[in-house]
Amino acid sequence: AMVAYWVVLSMGLLVVLSGLGIDISPVFALIGGASFILAFALQDTLGNLAAGLMIMINRPFDEGDYVDVGGVAGTVKSVSIVSTTVATPDNQVIIIPNSKVWGNVITNVTTSQTRRVDLVFGIAYEDSIEQAQEVLEQVVTAHPLVLRDPAPVVRVNELADSSVNFVVRPWVKGGDYWTVYWDLTRQVKEAFDVAGISIPYPQQQVHFREGSTARTRVSPPSETQSRGETAVAALEEGRD
Incomplete structure (x- = not known):
């Protein structure tokens, strides 16, 4: 109300000055320049306002949804006209400008009631593929939180450098995702141990043409090893 009052008062004053024959062109030029400066200074705020309106109209997520927006993953606590x-998960509260939210890819994890858990398990080339697949299927189907429909998928997916890799893809309710993920990771390892199936770690053989002494070197843990185990590199040297 106060803003409207002063705007009307200013316009009335300009009309009176114009009626008295006073040149008010410099005043309009000043107002135009000030408006340009103000708009430039507030462009981020105006962008956040526009993005906030788009979020409220389209509603890509609601309060309580678990989302990944602007490179931040977490639970939405509130959505205002300028920020979200x-x-x-570790209880940090992050305020994201709405322009960053609307201008990035939005992943809403809790929109769907079910989610697929994607796991990869490797076995040694010497182990039986049929036995490993049977063990994996038994572990997955025995878990009480794994849904029967859609049916879980257990398939050989890759012949990697050091292992034969299986993909294990059961479907679960959204709230059970991490419980099933952690349970199956542990249960598969335990079942493989009982069945005598090994989970290999990366190995590499390097052959040198020069030198006569054979030696074996144990490499330090590599950042690229998924299980944090020590890689063993066998170095065999000999003359052809």
Whole structure:
């Protein structure tokens, strides 16, 4: 109300000055320049306002949804006209400008009631593929939180450098995702141990043409090893 009052008062004053024959062109030039400066200074705020309106109209997520927006993953706590507040799993509260939210890819994890758990398990080339697949299927189907429909998928997916890799893809309810993920990771390892199936770690053989002494070197843990185990590199040297 106060803003409207002063705007009307200013316009009335300009009309009176114009009626008195006073040149008000410099005043309009000043107003135009000030408006340009103000718009430039507030462009981020105006962008956040526009993005906030788009979020409220399209509603890509609601409060309580687990989302990944602007590179931040967490639970949406609140959505205002200028920002979105997200709480991360370790309880950090992050306020994201709406322009960053609307201008990036939005992943809403909790929109669907079910999710697919994607796991990869490797076995040694010497182990039986049929036995490993049977063990994996038994572990997956025995878990009480794994859905029967859609049916879980267990398939050989890759002949990697050091292992034969299986993909294990059961479907679960959204809230059970991490429980099933962690349970199956542990249960498959335990079942493989009982069945005598090994989970190999990366190995590499390097042959040198020069030198006569054979030696074996144990490499330090590599950042690229998924299980954090020590890689063993066998170095065989000999003359052809």
